[in-house]
Structure formats: structure tokens, C-alpha cells
Amino acid sequence: MDRSASASIPSSTADSPLYAFPASTFSTLLQGKPATWLYTTLAVVFSLLALEQAVYRYKKRHLPGDRWTIPIIGKFADSVSPSMEGYKKQWDSGALSAISVFNIFIVMASSNEFSRKILNSPTYAEPCLVHSAKQVLRPDNWVFLTGKDHVEYRRGLNTLFTRKALGIYTSIQETITRKHLTQWLERAAKDPSPQPIMMTARHLNIDTSLRVFCGNHIPEHAALDINDKYWAITQSLELVNFPLALPGTKVYKAIQARKVALYWLELAAEKSKLSMANGGEPECMLDEWVQTLSHPNYKGKREFSNLEMAMVLFSFLFASQDAMSSGLIYGFQHLADHPEILAKVREEQERVRQGNYEAPLTLEMMDEMPYLQAVVKESMRVKPPVTMVPYKCTKAFPISDNYTVPANSMVIPSFFNSLHDAEVYPDPERFVPERWLDPSGSANANPKNYLVFGSGPHRCIGLEYATMNMALVLATAAVMFDWEHELTPESDKVDIIATLFPKDGCRLKLTPRTYA
């Protein structure tokens, strides 16, 4: 899920030792002294600032990190414009390291051991999305459930990602993908110069998601409207936002966008229920879900209102839109930069499709494409869409023999170092899909290092769907056109907009492939 963030500030994490300044100390300052209000105020401010430093140092103990924190704002400036270089410096400073932003004490975990430990310790730590998430998703969204409630709710959603369900989604994905890639080619025919695929790939993804989730229960103009407005949601996922959702702010715009999306998704749930009640065949995720709910075996279990269903679908959109777009854009970029690998993808396509490039892909055909699957896996290893997820310690967390993360701190497991561990992935910066083809090779022998989708009770619920979608788009593109990457000084630089994107938006020149 796009919990990718870093030193973002969860609303609920406000741990305010500073503001618990005892009143008795305050009055002592005044007693029997000719202190003016100015002196008093200065004394209070000075004491608070000193206390801030003392608390920071007490919590940090021996962890690497600044010896002093910048008063009040801490590392706020770094979190406003995050850079991969900045993060890498932090991760490389130690397996655990400390920072503070607006008095929220944050422990960054960069090693595989500690990152996994946080993700798999629900009694000590639970996810806390970026600050704006509760406002954007609504606080009653299921993704904010924890513990047993979360496990039970999530169990009910597994039915949406069974192999049978994925089979239904494949044909929708295939249709939408072809439609969009054909439009890409039509635009390229009018203007053959390289164009960034940042927004076109995002549009392809959201259209695919909406159709997979809602089929034809959502009208075309509504899907376009949601796509237009969704960018406001992505922009609101900044690490730090203006705290009040006042008109004109990013969070306000994102809330308006969510209202539009929820309106259409709720209507789609209603239409799906009607269609299934009238004996329709399931054609999308909603239909699959409604059928499961009306099955005799389901009797007596939890019911879902139209609004609840809409909120679940919205959480999927929220979780997937940025991560899938990032994954797909880097998939195109990696293949363009490695023509020898793209050639092998095409050889595999030729073998499986047996010369029929128009025939729709099926799940069974995708099963016969191990090289393509290795490409997708490797692309996300080299450039993980989500590099870290913020968690919050619900109580003091003895994470190692000599360090306990204080209660209410934020802990951020990072995935980058696990995915770039040279012992598991030799030459880790290189894009080498072959490393996944050897079943006894170090990449396959160490599945615990592959944290692209997280780990533990909150591990990504949509991972099969996401990887299948990326594979399907790249496979279809590989047979429809050639793409050339226009290298710019920004191509290898990373923009962190919730997830990772190439700074220049990945500029591609497309040329249709023709078959005799």
C-alpha cells in the first residue's frame, strides 16, 4: 500500500512530553522574583527547548543520528523534499537510527532483520499511514483496523483475490490495456517525438483498476472524472501537509476527490447487487464479492453495505494507484535500457502466443511466462515502488538486546537495503532477471529479503493482482510496439511522490511493430 513515506507525521503519534511542563515549575519561576513577563516567557521557552533536547537524547540513547535535534521542527526540512540520497545516508548510518520531526521521535530500521521484526510484531507496532491518510480515506475505513478486527475483516476480503477471481480480472485487464496502448500508438503517430509516460501510465492503471473493481457498473464519464481528480489524492500524500483541510489546501482537494470516487463506487456496489440478484454472471470484483456474500455457505457472516464496499474498493485504489504506476513506469524504463532483456521477453511471447499476437492473454498463458515474471520481480527489486512504511509503537518495543523503542515513537521499516543486499543479490544495482530463474540461486533461497510487498499481517493483499497486471501490460506492449528511451540528465534521478518515479517521467518514443 502507498504507505510509502518517511518522516511523515501521524496524527495519533503526537507524543507531547514538552507540553507536560509541570505547572508547579512555572509558578516557582514567578515566586519572589522581580521577573517581568518577558523574563518568565524566556525562561519557559528556554526550559522547553532544553527539555526537548534532553528527551530526544534520552530516547535516542546510543543510536546513530544527530546529537541535537533542530528546535521544534527537527528534520522537517528534509522530509519536505525527500531524496533517495538523503534516505540512503540515513539507512547506511546504522541498522537502527534516530531522527525527530516536530517532536515525533522516529526510529528508522534499515536491516532485513529489524524491518521484518517491526512488520511481524503486531503486539508492539501497527501501521500508521501518512498524516493525511485518515482525512482522505475517512477514519472509518477498514485499513485503520488493528489486531483481531483487522485479521477478521481482511480474511473476508481474501475471496477477492482467489485464482478464479484473478482469471476474471485478466480478461478485463487485457481489454483495457489494449485500448490504452492503442491510444498511445495513435498519439505517437501524430507526434513521434519521445513523450513522458508518467501520466498516461497512471491513467492506464486507474482505468484498469476501476474496470476490474466495478466492470460496467461505473459509467465511462465517471471513470474519467475519477482519473482526473485522483492526482489531487496523490499530491496530498506528501510527507508533511498543512494540518487543517482548509479550502485550497492539498488535503481539502483530496477529500473532494474522494467524495466523487466514493459516490460512484457506492452506486456501482448497488448496481452489482441488483445485477447478481437478477442472475447475472460475475464480471468484476464487485460481482465476485456480491456472489460470495449471497452464497448459502456465507449465511450468518458479516454483511457489507454499499458504502462499506465502496470504501474497501477506494482503499484498494488508494493502496495501488501510485505503487502500480511506479512499478509499471520503471518496468518500461528497465526494459528500454536493456534491449537484450526485452528481446528475451519477446522470444517468450512468441513461444507462448505461437504467432497469434491478437489473442487475449489468459492466466494459464501467463503461467507459462517465467522470464516475464522474473523481469517484473527484478524491476521492483531494483526500484521498489514502496521503499518504507511508517509504523507506530503502541508500547515500548524491545527491538534488540540493547535498544527499546519508546512507546508512541514511530518506527519505519525500510526495504531498500534488504532488496539491495549484495550477498543475496550480487551486483545489486544491476537489472538481472536471470537471478530469479535459478531455483537454488541466492535470490530464491532468501525470500525473506524480498520485501517489495511488506511482510506479516499487513502484507499487501493485492500482490498477485499487481504483479500480474504489470506483467500483462509489459507483455502486451512488447508485442504491440518498440519503445526507445530518451535519456535525459534526470532519467536516473528519483522523484519521491509517495512512491518512486524517474524524475523526467520516463520519456519514450513508440513505434508500432508489424507482423507479416
Ligand code: HEM
Ligand atoms: C506494485 C504494486 C504494489 C506494491 C509495491 C504494494 C506494496 C504494498 C506494501 C509495501 C504494503 C504494506 C505492507 C506491510 O505493512 O507489511 C501494502 C499494503 C496494502 N496493499 Fe499493496 N502494493 C501494491 C499494489 C496493491 C494493489 C493492486 C492492491 C489492491 C488491489 C493493494 C492493496 C493493499 C492493501 C489493502 C494494503 C494494506 C493491507 C493491510 O493493512 O492489511 N496493493 N502494499
